[in-house]
Each structure stands twice: as C-alpha cells, then as structure tokens.
Amino acid sequence: MPVPLTPEEAAGIPGAHLDLLSTVGFHAAGTAQRLGVFEALTRGALHADELAGRLDLDPDGARVLCDTLVAFGYLTRVGGAYTNSPDAVRWLLREGSDSYAPVLSFWHTVLTERWGGLEESLRRGKPDGDFYAWLDARPDTLADFHTMLSRLAGWLAGEVVPRVPVPDGPASLLDLGGGHAAYPVALCAAYPELRAKVVDLAGALEQGRATVAAAGLTDRIELCPGDLFTADLGTGHDVALLFNIVHGYRPAEVATLLGRVAAALRPGGRLLLLEPLADVERPPGPAEAFVQAFSLNLFHTQGGRVYGYAELTTLLTDAGFTSVDRHVLERSPTDHLVTAVRGSRS
Numbered sequence: 001m002p003v004p005l006t007p008e009e010a011a012g013i014p015g016a017h018l019d020l021l022s023t024v025g026f027h028a029a030g031t032a033q034r035l036g037v038f039e040a041l042t043r044g045a046l047h048a049d050e051l052a053g054r055l056d057l058d059p060d061g062a063r064v065l066c067d068t069l070v071a072f073g074y075l076t077r078v079g080g081a082y083t084n085s086p087d088a089v090r091w092l093l094r095e096g097s098d099s100y101a102p103v104l105s106f107w108h109t110v111l112t113e114r115w116g117g118l119e120e121s122l123r124r125g126k127p128d129g130d131f132y133a134w135l136d137a138r139p140d141t142l143a144d145f146h147t148m149l150s151r152l153a154g155w156l157a158g159e160v161v162p163r164v165p166v167p168d169g170p171a172s173l174l175d176l177g178g179g180h181a182a183y184p185v186a187l188c189a190a191y192p193e194l195r196a197k198v199v200d201l202a203g204a205l206e207q208g209r210a211t212v213a214a215a216g217l218t219d220r221i222e223l224c225p226g227d228l229f230t231a232d233l234g235t236g237h238d239v240a241l242l243f244n245i246v247h248g249y250r251p252a253e254v255a256t257l258l259g260r261v262a263a264a265l266r267p268g269g270r271l272l273l274l275e276p277l278a279d280v281e282r283p284p285g286p287a288e289a290f291v292q293a294f295s296l297n298l299f300h301t302q303g304g305r306v307y308g309y310a311e312l313t314t315l316l317t318d319a320g321f322t323s324v325d326r327h328v329l330e331r332s333p334t335d336h337l338v339t340a341v342r343g344s345r346s
C-alpha cells in the first residue's frame with residue numbers, strides 16, 4: 001500500500017525511493033499472504049511470538065514482518081498485538097467473491113519468480129521461457145490466475161453479453177482460450193439455442209468444467225483441450241471470442257491465429273476481441289500505469305505486448321475481416337471490445 005505522504009515529502013523524495021518502498025511493501029504483503037498471516041489474524045489479535053508459533057516462523061522474523069506490514073497499512077498494532085487493518089480485512093482474505101487475494105498471490109509469484117530475467121528478455125527480444133508451461137507446473141498459481149480472470153469475466157459479462165451479436169435461432173460460438181468458461185456460460189444462459197466450443201489448454205479447462213457443470217450446461221458447452229495454433233477449431237461458427245489472447249503473441253503469431261479464426265467462422269460471422277489498447281489517450285494514473293506494466297510483463301513472459309487499435313485493425317483486415325469497430329467497456333475503462341466481420345474471401 002502506498003505510504004502516506006505530506007505534499008512537502010512528496011516534493012522532496014525521489015520517485016524511485018517511493019517505488020523502492022512500494023516494492024518492499026508489495027513483497028512483504030505477498031510473503032505474508034503466502035505464510036498465512038492475514039488468515040491467522042482473522043481469529044483475533046496475536047503477538048508476534050503467538051503468530052510465529054501458529055505459522056512455524058522465527059519469532060523475530062514474525063515481528064519484523066508484522067512491523068513492516070504495520071508501516072505499510074496492512075496490519076495494526078495495539079499493545080504489542082497485531083490485527084488485520086480494515087484494508088486487509090476488505091481485500092486480502094481468501095473468502096469473498098471480490099477478494100484481491102488471488103490477484104496479489106498471482107502477481108507476487110510472477111514478479112518474484114519470473115522478473116529476474118527482464119534485462120535479458122529486453123536485450124534478446126524473446127520471452128523468458130514458456131509462460132503457460134511455467135503456470136501449468138504451479139497448480140495454486142494456475143488456480144489463482146483463472147479465479148482472477150473468471151471473477152473479472154463474471155463482472156464484465158453483464159456488459160459484454162448484450163454486445164455479442166448472436167443470431168436468432170440455433171447458433172454456434174467458438175471461445176478461444178476461454179478456459180474458465182465464464183463468457184460461454186453467460187452467453188448460453190442468455191441465448192437458449194446457442195451452443196459453444198471452448199478451446200484451451202487442459203489445465204485451464206479444469207475451472208471451466210466445474211463452472212459449466214454448475215450451470216447445467218454440459219450438453220451445450222463443449223470443452224476441448226488443445227493448442228490454439230494446432231487444435232481443430234471446427235468450421236461454420238457464427239461468433240468467435242478471442243478475449244485477452246492476442247496480447248500474448250507477436251504480430252506474426254497473431255496473424256496466424258486470426259487466419260485460423262477466420263477459417264473457423266462462416267462468411268459474415270463475427271469476431272470479438274477483448275483487449276486493453278496501447279494507442280488510447282489515458283491520463284497519467286493507475287489505469288495507464290497498469291496497461292504499460294502489463295505490456296512489459298507480456299513482452300517479458302510471453303513475447304507479446306498490448307497492441308494499438310490501428311495495429312489490430314491492420315492485422316484483422318489482412319486476415320480477411322471487415323467492419324472493424326471498437327467499444328470501451330464502462331465497467332473496465334482499460335478494456336475494449338474490438339469487433340470484426342469475417343469477409344467472404346477468407
């Protein structure tokens with residue numbers, strides 16, 4: 001959490017020093033979460049040695065960690081005992097459908113385990129290994145990743161579903177990389193004659209399987225484990241979703257993927273991309289900082305980046321799509337729906 005600053009302090013402290021503090025605060029919070037500090041304090045205030053006993057920590061280690069968390073606003077200390085701050089209670093406990101805990105856990109793991117090689121990937125212009133293989137080898141982080149995405153999808157679906165042009169009558173949807181299945185579940189609930197095919201890596205489909213079963217849609221949503229670049233995507237689909245996918249790839253790979261999607265759609269079929277866009281004017285602040293940080297992370301971990309609308313339009317047009325358009329989501333102003341129609345020449 002940012003440390004509170006007076007205007008005089010803000011003017012006199014190098015920005016890099018504040019970033020140093022924020023980095024330490026984030027790392028302390030992520031480590032505390034991993035150790036179970038916030039959950040342990042839900043049952044009442046604890047002294048450092050009591051917390052150390054419960055979590056099998058060194059007592060001095062528990063004390064310095066807790067004091068650091070107090071300094072960053074994650075804990076409060078009264079009479080030598082520590083409790084969760086209101087912010088930690090609101091955001092960092094695992095229960096709660098809008099808890100920040102999966103996000104903190106996922107990003108903390110990415111930044112601690114993956115960002116060491118940033119300099120090298122920037123020099124070579126190549127990603128630091130296979131991100132999804134790395135994720136697949138960490139079941140807890142994979143679960144956090146998909147929980148984070150499916151909760152966001154659950155929130156955005158209310159705005160996205162009315163914008164998906166599903167034709168009347170029986171219709172077919174292809175969701176590429178839609179592992180958690182939140183979007184096809186919401187769309188099939190809205191359109192009783194819609195059937196969906198979701199293609200994603202096997203591990204990613206685990207949450208989707210549970211979500212589809214809980215919604216009673218196993219007969220209408222087919223979950224297909226496979227690679228987007230080699231799997232059988234089928235043909236004649238009315239609508240295809242590529243949500244948060246293209247930013248993971250280089251332009252040549254995006255072109256290949258769009259060509260495969262075009263071949264899987266019927267002429268006149270619709271493609272929808274959900275993406276942050278690089279060439280959108282945003283005022284300096286958390287939204288702009290997150291989009292740029294996300295792009296740097298994509299470049300480093302996957303070789304992709306956040307694309308501009310102009311680049312996406314060219315890639316879509318080259319792949320045989322027409323009528324490219326975009327719509328910024330009110331529920332998440334950094335996310336844009338980019339829509340296109342499969343032309344007859346694809």
Ligand SMILES: C[S@@+](CC[C@H](N)C(=O)[O-])C[C@H]1O[C@@H](n2cnc3c(N)ncnc32)[C@H](O)[C@@H]1O
Binds near residue numbers: 150244
């Ligand atoms: C950032 S997530 C987006 C999930 C979902 N579409 C959404 O917007 O919430 C990217 C998804 O693409 C899947 N994915 C990445 N590379 C893939 C590949 N080569 N083949 C199949 N799926 C892949 C991941 O497993 C993950 O589910």
